[in-house]
Amino acid sequence: MSGRARRYMSKRNRACDSCRARKAACRIDQAPPCYLCTLHGKECTFQQPTSRPRQNYTEVASPHITQQSEINPRSELHEVSPVGDSVHYDMLMSIDADGVDHSVAAAPGEFHDYFNGTGVSLSGGFGDGTWPTGFSPGSFIYPSPGLPGTGHSENGGGSSQTPSLPLLMQETGSSICLDNQGVMTPQLLGSSGDMDPLLISRYQYDASGAFHFKNLNIQSVSSGTDTTQFLLSKPSIFAASREENGCDNVSSFELRQELESLVPADIGLRLINLFERIVALDYPILGPPGQLNPSTSPPYLLASVYLIVEPFTKFDERLCIDLAYDKPSSVALYKIINRALPYEIHAPKLCVVQTMLLLAIRPYPNPIVLDSGFKWSQLATLIACAHTLGLHLDPKSWRIPPWQVAQRRFLSYFIYSTDKWLALSLGRPPLLHYDTWLVTTPSQEDRPASGLDPLAWTNIMKRAELDSLLDRVLTQLYSPRAINTMCTDYEKTIALTGPLLEGLFSWHKPVSASSTDFRSLNQGRPSGLERTLEMNYHYIYLSICKAILRPFLQPTAENLNEAEYIMAREQARVRAETCISAAAEFIHELRPEDLEALWPAWSATAFSSICFQILSMAASSVDRSEADKWVTCLHKVRRDMRLKADVLPCLHLGLLRIDSIFWKGIDNVLHLEEHVRQAFASGSSIGRPHGVKGPAK
Numbered sequence: 001m002s003g004r005a006r007r008y009m010s011k012r013n014r015a016c017d018s019c020r021a022r023k024a025a026c027r028i029d030q031a032p033p034c035y036l037c038t039l040h041g042k043e044c045t046f047q048q049p050t051s052r053p054r055q056n057y058t059e060v061a062s063p064h065i066t067q068q069s070e071i072n073p074r075s076e077l078h079e080v081s082p083v084g085d086s087v088h089y090d091m092l093m094s095i096d097a098d099g100v101d102h103s104v105a106a107a108p109g110e111f112h113d114y115f116n117g118t119g120v121s122l123s124g125g126f127g128d129g130t131w132p133t134g135f136s137p138g139s140f141i142y143p144s145p146g147l148p149g150t151g152h153s154e155n156g157g158g159s160s161q162t163p164s165l166p167l168l169m170q171e172t173g174s175s176i177c178l179d180n181q182g183v184m185t186p187q188l189l190g191s192s193g194d195m196d197p198l199l200i201s202r203y204q205y206d207a208s209g210a211f212h213f214k215n216l217n218i219q220s221v222s223s224g225t226d227t228t229q230f231l232l233s234k235p236s237i238f239a240a241s242r243e244e245n246g247c248d249n250v251s252s253f254e255l256r257q258e259l260e261s262l263v264p265a266d267i268g269l270r271l272i273n274l275f276e277r278i279v280a281l282d283y284p285i286l287g288p289p290g291q292l293n294p295s296t297s298p299p300y301l302l303a304s305v306y307l308i309v310e311p312f313t314k315f316d317e318r319l320c321i322d323l324a325y326d327k328p329s330s331v332a333l334y335k336i337i338n339r340a341l342p343y344e345i346h347a348p349k350l351c352v353v354q355t356m357l358l359l360a361i362r363p364y365p366n367p368i369v370l371d372s373g374f375k376w377s378q379l380a381t382l383i384a385c386a387h388t389l390g391l392h393l394d395p396k397s398w399r400i401p402p403w404q405v406a407q408r409r410f411l412s413y414f415i416y417s418t419d420k421w422l423a424l425s426l427g428r429p430p431l432l433h434y435d436t437w438l439v440t441t442p443s444q445e446d447r448p449a450s451g452l453d454p455l456a457w458t459n460i461m462k463r464a465e466l467d468s469l470l471d472r473v474l475t476q477l478y479s480p481r482a483i484n485t486m487c488t489d490y491e492k493t494i495a496l497t498g499p500l501l502e503g504l505f506s507w508h509k510p511v512s513a514s515s516t517d518f519r520s521l522n523q524g525r526p527s528g529l530e531r532t533l534e535m536n537y538h539y540i541y542l543s544i545c546k547a548i549l550r551p552f553l554q555p556t557a558e559n560l561n562e563a564e565y566i567m568a569r570e571q572a573r574v575r576a577e578t579c580i581s582a583a584a585e586f587i588h589e590l591r592p593e594d595l596e597a598l599w600p601a602w603s604a605t606a607f608s609s610i611c612f613q614i615l616s617m618a619a620s621s622v623d624r625s626e627a628d629k630w631v632t633c634l635h636k637v638r639r640d641m642r643l644k645a646d647v648l649p650c651l652h653l654g655l656l657r658i659d660s661i662f663w664k665g666i667d668n669v670l671h672l673e674e675h676v677r678q679a680f681a682s683g684s685s686i687g688r689p690h691g692v693k694g695p696a697k
Helices: 017-022 035-040 109-116 235-244 252-262 265-282 299-315 330-344 350-361 372-388 402-426 444-450 454-477 480-486 490-514 516-520 529-553 563-588 592-596 603-619 624-644 649-664 674-681
Strands: 185-188 210-212 216-222 228-233
Touching (some): 017 035, 185 372, 252 330, 265 529, 299 330, 330 350, 350 372, 350 402, 372 402, 402 444, 402 529, 402 603, 444 454, 454 529, 480 529, 490 529, 529 563
Antiparallel strands (some): 185 228, 216 228
């Protein structure tokens, strides 16, 4: 604990309202609430005026401090992580009914010391532009961009030049740490809302781009033709709504204690390391390694991290023993999340979005149950919170620190990607569209903030290309309007799928070529995200072939005998055969170590789709020879999946669903032509899939 952490009431640090009323000692370890407020379940506030005179704010921060201030490099600074919110004190206390400014009185002593030292320039660290050892512009607490000054009223009649808290400055100029504003939470002012951004751009902002009302601030982050503003609101604004919805404010201290009783700090650190080694390489949404910490990161975010890495504990030499008989209860971990998020989503922060994104991509807790309704609702809530925070916009031109730009862009891209893959796997129209979501792929400027090595970054960029192709597939082939207009039009379907297949094959060639050196170091096998990309490739290929076959599975009477129609149908089935053979071989080559790659929620439906497409090809076979081929292929794929399902949970769903049809009796499930029925009746022998050679594994 910091030597400056307040454990008692003192003249330097003001007591909270409740302790002042009780005339009791106000004990705060690191951040409110204090001990007594936590004990009695009360809100720990600092809003009531005090009788003693207050120091004039201009004595603490001069108007020139945003230009050039000095801090003591030896003063004790609280670090702030790009993950979640780590500001421990509300330094944006609003003016009370008597017009008294509580902002200075509420700030901790360290805050005043922070600006009273000498030797460090806010524009770039020390006078020579360097930063103290172990610190960087992204590792400091960025104080709020402004405080309500004395004389402001809710109608904005006060002067806009009221002294404000200083900002740490980037070398490129002034920046606003938008997502670290203490208890104040940002919510985007949309261009079609009642508060017209063009009108609000005419407000008399202070030097930090803020305009203050009593309980909220308007923060401008971008001006010019693309003006962007956020409302920074106090938690008390949402109190009535939270109370009406039964959202209890559970203190972080209580949640952290509950979490540590389930996952001790040392185990938590190893789980975080496992997360950074397996999950973060595919989803670098929490910043570079080392940002997560069991003692400082939000408890609900930590709980989501522990949940998503639980299947991988067998790959840690200590966790495989420590958690062999006593794994943390997933129900208890989810309870921590559910106690926090209903309260938090009224005023979401980035750590809330990070938590919900991890839950959206997490594998289903029961591998044989596709909880599609809950998963889709979970994604919708995630997207709603992302819209509130302005993650559908590109922050490149905003006056925020570069690390926050990269963090927001990564979150934006991975939300967009997750929307596409869940839409494909659950058979839903995507919730996001290219025209309404600006960051659909990361850029090279984002790489330094990701902490990824060159190979991992290359794979992320390849994935972004594949996501873009998937977006086209969903829009052109699977949107409700496209299905209505194309379901019987094979000519239009072929015309649309041709370019999509060309793009997919073009994408796949460089993946195979660039992976040669890597595979030579790994016994010829790709791993990690490369293996995930290979599964995604087969999934998209299969989805395109399903769309190609769609018009031929419901033929009209007038074109049944047309030579052109028959030729097109044969070509479509040949294309599907090539696709399914490659997918069947992919299943045949699966190994236990693929668990580290084939874990996202849509992995289960990818393998289930392969099984059902083989069944569809068998059921629609034109003669006995073709039916025998597909029945043999289906039985072999089922056998491969059954042998590997114990170590790869992603196979359970597809295997259960296809096995249940045979358990029910194929004749009792499908309407089959006689030659197909005979093929299934004599298909007890299991051979290799068509076009696949080699011994069974």
